[in-house]
Amino acid sequence: MPLANGNAAAQKQFDTGATDTEIKIGNTMPYSGPASAYGVVGRTEEAYFKKINAEGGINGRKITFISYDDAYSPPKTVEQVRRVVESDEVLLVFSSLGTPSNSAVHKYLNAKKVPQLFVATGATKWGDPKEFPWTMGWQPSYQSEGRIYAKFLMKEKPDARIAVLYQNDDFGKDILKGLKDGLGAKAASMIVAEDAYEVSEPTIDGHIVKLKATGADVFLNFSTPKFAAQAIKKIAELGWKPQQIVVNVSASVASVIKPAGFENAQGIISAQYTKDGVDPLWKDDPDVKEFVAFMDKWFPEGNKADSLVLSGYALAETMVRVLQQCGDDLTRANVMKQAAKLKDFEPAGLLPGIKINTSATDFYPIEQLQMMRFKGESWELFGPVIDGEVGG
CATH class of the missing domain: 3.40.50.2300 (Response regulator)
Known part of the structure; x- marks a missing residue:
């Protein structure tokens, strides 16, 4: 037994943005500007993390979700991402939205070795573990x-x-x-x-x-x-x-x-690739029932008919799964390692038959439609x- 305890103690590792009580996650979204319709993705994620925190957090740690408006403007994204990394000192950047926005911070986050995880855009370049080992996409490219x-x-x-x-x-x-x-x-x-x-x-x-x-x-x-x-x-x-x-x-x-x-x-x-939260086709689906209950309690002002909301829900669920897999090793390297170890994971929002699979050489989590x-x-x-x- 002492050996096991010794191992557990040895395995407790944190990088900037993680402690015994907290995990800090950074994000940018176009809450304003020409692509503001996408802002609801960030609001859904925020509501989902609140639900997780209310249920006791992840391995006892609460998520602090820091999300800034970048108005879908790359120079603003650079400013806001630097802010979450250098001032707020987050563990990782999650689900920032927009191809031009993420492109503007792609090299910066990789140079800093900060995970740019589950990028909310389908650009093909987010699946290049050789050149950009700290960046991973999420949705189909x-x-x-x-x-x-x-x-x-x-x-x-x-x-x-x-x-x-x-x-x-x-x-x-x-x-x-x-x-x-x-x-x-x-x-x-x-x-x-x-x-x-x-x-x-x-x-x-x-x-x-x-x-x-x-x-x-x-x-x-x-x-x-x-x-x-x-x-x-x-x-x-x-x-x-x-x-x-x-x-x-x-x-x-x-x-x-x-x-x-x-x-x-x-x-x-x-x-x-996602279900429709209000389609009668899914009215008896346990996952959709869970989604509807989540919306009623945690995001009542959100629109259940908006597919972007369901995407945000499934994105947040994927992030939570990775953090659960990290256990007490909340280093940035382990976050990326666990993100590349998802096997047949089916977040509540995905259509039947569509599963998330990643590996050290496959950074495209969803590849079906x-x-x-x-x-x-x-x-x-x-x-x-x-x-x-x-x-x-």
């Missing part, structure tokens, strides 16, 4: 998603004339690359137009008018929520009737479809769960 849409179109509409609207940054370019890789040799003939917009533009109406003029019969909406909603609305106003596909990060009923108008969104296609179509006031899933690496 945009390139995987782009390949899935390509696969769908090659099967269902091989003669499609495709028009693409994309955000002129790593996010937009990444998903466009996935689409082109998936279409392969047919990309050149199938894509008749691609148009990029800047996140600083007040409206993208002009881009939609331009793309309609190409005579495309498939429109790929690779934009963030505000612009995705504008595009859906403008297409309806113009009487243009292409098959529309909207990227997963802008498939939220609450922050995209409803503002665009349910009548304008009928038949739109997307892909999903299922197609869905908008009908009435909700999304309807169809077809099998598709591995985003297929056809890669």
Whole structure:
């Protein structure tokens, strides 16, 4: 017995941001600015950690979640991330949102050896353990998603004339690359137009008018929520009737479809990896019941119909799992080691058949999606769960 106790004592290790009573987690979110619809992800995570603390914390330690607004502006992200690392002295940075924002602090956090964990963006670069061992993504990569849409179109509409609207940054370019890789040799003939917009533009109406003029019969909406909603609305106003596909990060009923108008969104296609908290399909699902109870108690002002809320919930649940696995070794190195040891983990919010798996060489936790179509006031899933690496 003394040996075991000796081991336990020896194993109790802390880095900056962790003590016997506390684990400090840093975060940045666009609570304001052009991508403020995503701010709800951070609010959900904050509520989830409050619930965990009320239940006794993680191995007896309470989580202190320090989340700052970066307004989706990379220079502001740099300032706020330096603040959480150097002034607040957090153990790790978790689920900071946005591809341009995270890109701005990618090298800094790796140089400092501070975990940049479960980044809330699907850029492919978050899964490079060799070059960036302190950074790990979470959601399916945009390139995987782009390949899935390509696969769908090659099967269902091989003669499609495709028009693409994309955000002129790593996010937009990444998903466009996935689409082109998936279409392969047919990309050149199938894509008749691609148009990029800047996140600083007040409206993208002009881009939609331009793309309609190409005579495309498939429109790929690779934009963030505000612009995705504008595009859906403008297409309806113009009487243009292409098959529309909207990227997963802008498939939220609450922050995209409803503002665009349910009548304008009928038949739109997307892909999903989380359940829908208000879909009757899941009303008897124990995980969704748990989510609804969580919302009622800890985040009553949140919208259960917002898929971004469910993402934040599943992200926070994944973070808690990693910290539980760390035990009393709360060093930054062990946090990354445990994050790379998730096996068939199924957070409450994920669709059946979609599991989180990581390893020392695989920093892409989720790599599967299922197609869905908008009908009435909700999304309807169809077809099998598709591995985003297929056809890669």
